[in-house]
Amino acid sequence: MVIPLSIRAAAELEIRRRRTEELKRINGDSETIRERLGMPQLHPAQIRMLAESRRYNVASCGRRFGKTFLSADVLLDGPRKKGALHGYPVALYAPTYQTMLESWRNLVYLLKPITSQKSEQNKRIDLNTGGCIEFWSLDNPDAGRGRKYATVVIDEAAMIKRLEESWSQNIQPLLLDYQGEAWIVSTPKGDNFFKTLFDYGHAANPARDDQWQSWQIPTWENPHINREDIERMRSSMPRLAFMQEIEAQFVTFAGTFIKAEHLHSGQPPEGMTLYQGVDLAISMKENADYTAIVTVGVDKNTGRVWIVDAERRRVGFRDALDFIQSKAERWRPESIAIEVVQYQAAVVEELLRSTDLPVRQVRPDKDKLTRAQGLITRYENGLVWHAETLPQEFINELLSFGPDCEHDDMVDAAVYGYMMTGDYGKTLFILPKNPETEVMQKRQAMVERGMPGLPDGVMGILEKQPTESEVCGNCTAFNSETKLCEERHVKVRAHDPGCSLFVEAEG
Structure with a gap:
């Protein structure tokens, strides 16, 4: 009408x-x-x-x-x-x-x-x-x-x-x-x-x-979009995220990112290089978020990501410092990633001033769901394993992780720790050339610090051998003023090994 x-x-x-x-x-x-x-x-x-x-x-x-x-x-x-x-x-x-x-x-x-x-x-x-x-x-x-x-x-x-x-x-x-x-x-x-x-x-x-x-x-x-790029995204994105963002389907995420069938547990292998992620929430209030620390490693022989340890506490400023130091002493991590926003910066500054812990600042430029996609994809593919000693509260957080979950502190910390492994967004570590010099020096330094050496299988599975210049600091992603890798959003120290994101100045 x-x-x-x-x-x-x-x-x-x-x-x-x-x-x-x-x-x-x-x-x-x-x-x-x-x-x-x-x-x-x-x-x-x-x-x-x-x-x-x-x-x-x-x-x-x-x-x-x-x-x-x-x-x-x-x-x-x-x-x-x-x-x-x-x-x-x-x-x-x-x-x-x-x-x-x-x-x-x-x-x-x-x-x-x-x-x-x-x-x-x-x-x-x-x-x-x-x-x-x-x-x-x-x-x-x-x-x-x-x-x-x-x-x-x-x-x-x-x-x-x-x-x-x-x-x-x-x-x-x-x-x-x-x-x-x-x-x-x-x-x-x-x-x-x-x-x-x-x-x-x-x-x-x-x-x-x-x-x-x-x-x-x-x-x-859209015929102007490369179909091969879309297929790569299909294999790298969480299934539900791909369905929503690429296929334009209406899906519900809450509580469905990681399912019980995605979880595997066992005895972590010895010799992994370990990394820690810290999600800070400095408050003693009963309804406050927790400060969480999660320890992560990657088994280079199997490609599995291992969650070795996870714990959360409600702590104040000084107790947060003690919590971080005690976990570092227990696991001897290669790097400790701490989110730096607002008051958290004071914790990082104090740790850098008063300790020799390998603290790296992480500045999140994405929402928590986007940051977690890489780890979620590996859960879906059966590539994340848990130490049998992990607390049930960590499992509960994982299974309820989504836009409206009440607590996600340990999941955030796991994501930050995973970002440090070098597996974030790629498959393998890329280590410097000349293993008899640089890698052996690195191994010796780790031994002197009381840390386990690099697994013997690492050198046999590397897909690429970078030139001697391919270390963090010589890549175009490195910001010389902030000392940050702008691709991985982590602090870079002298002589850190390059990664597969490495881009030379000449392009």
């Missing part, structure tokens, strides 16, 4: 139509303008989506599918010619101000040849076609209230915390005047309101609303 426009909207539409016809004679039609702007050609999957579209459109897309270009095309042109190139007011909504800014900057640059004016303060671009684009952040669910639009795009909708409120009480009513259309696009993120909107138009839904259309489009539908 076609709903008639209001008298005012109909009058505005007629004025807009006449103005658009006049501007067409000046600027050319939308295809001419697209060529003038240098807009990229849509790929086949995007073209198919435009052809199948309805009034309300929900696209669950894999990463790098091409959501940005599709959204720009819809806002400017659109399948029903209700874009800004045709004289209409349109809007783009983003989860946060920061993500909205990226879209704003991209379109300001793209549309410069046909922009009549723009407002940095109001984030509005007026085009000489008579149309305009406004940009809003849904940090405020009422953003744009009182406007009227012919087309809206809601970008990364699954990330919007109050999407149901924003859509039902604000955005959908803004489309009434022009019988406007909406495109709600995102990579999925669990069973949230974006999934509810997706179900409205899903072909498998027996109660499907005929005004809605939904698509589930994996990353590989």
Whole structure:
């Protein structure tokens, strides 16, 4: 059923139509303008989506599918010619101000040849076609209230915390005047309101609303993405993460990252080089997080990652120092990785000042789930084994690890320890050339410190022998000011062995 426009909207539409016809004679039609702007050609999957579209459109897309270009095309042109190139007011909504800014900057640059004016303060671009684009952040669910639009795009909708409120009480009513259309696009993120909107138009839904259309489009539908890279990601990412991020499937992560069948236990082999991860939480309050220390090693003969020891305590500043020192004395780790944020920096500074412990600072630049992916993948592949003496509380944390878990201190510490092993993101250690010199010197130093030597099998399974210059500090990932490896996010000391991430200055 076609709903008639209001008298005012109909009058505005007629004025807009006449103005658009006049501007067409000046600027050319939308295809001419697209060529003038240098807009990229849509790929086949995007073209198919435009052809199948309805009034309300929900696209669950894999990463790098091409959501940005599709959204720009819809806002400017659109399948029903209700874009800004045709004289209409349109809007783009983003989860946060920061993500909205990226879209704003991209379109300001793209549309410069046909922009009549723009407002940095109001984030509005007026085009000489008579149309305009406004940009809003849904940090405020009422953003744009009182406007009227012919087309809206809601970008990364699954990330919007109050999407149901924003859509039902604000955005959908803004489309009434022009019988406007909406495109709600995102990579999925669990069973949230974006999934509810997706179900409205899903072909498998027996109660499907005929005004809605939904698509589930994996990353590989973009022909510009290398399929071999995708297959490598399939083998390196946790199964559920790949299903969500690449296949664009709706999956629930909480409590399902690591399952009981992924767990194996036994007697750790002797001779492993050990590493420790520390997750600090300095507080004696009963509801506070724990300070956790986990000791990790890699058996180079089998490729197994071993969790040798795990413990957590609620401690204050001085007790945290004692806790770290006692664990270091017990296991003699090659490196101790400690997350450095806020007050944790004081603990690291004190350890470096008052002890000779091999402390390395870790600056997390990713969320905990992303950081844990490498270790989770190895659990799924049966490559992580536990010492039989590990406490049950560590097992409980692993099996409940997810976005909403109450405690994840020991899992975080295990990830930091694993990052130090050299197996983080790759398979084997890469040691310096000339084992009779550098490696033997390193082994002797370890023996003098009371640590076990390197396993004899290491030298026989190395896949590559770097040149003598291939040590940390000679790699382009090394930041000479911070003394950090910017690939592995760890502190680098003189003569540390290079790794398979090594990149020479010449490229």
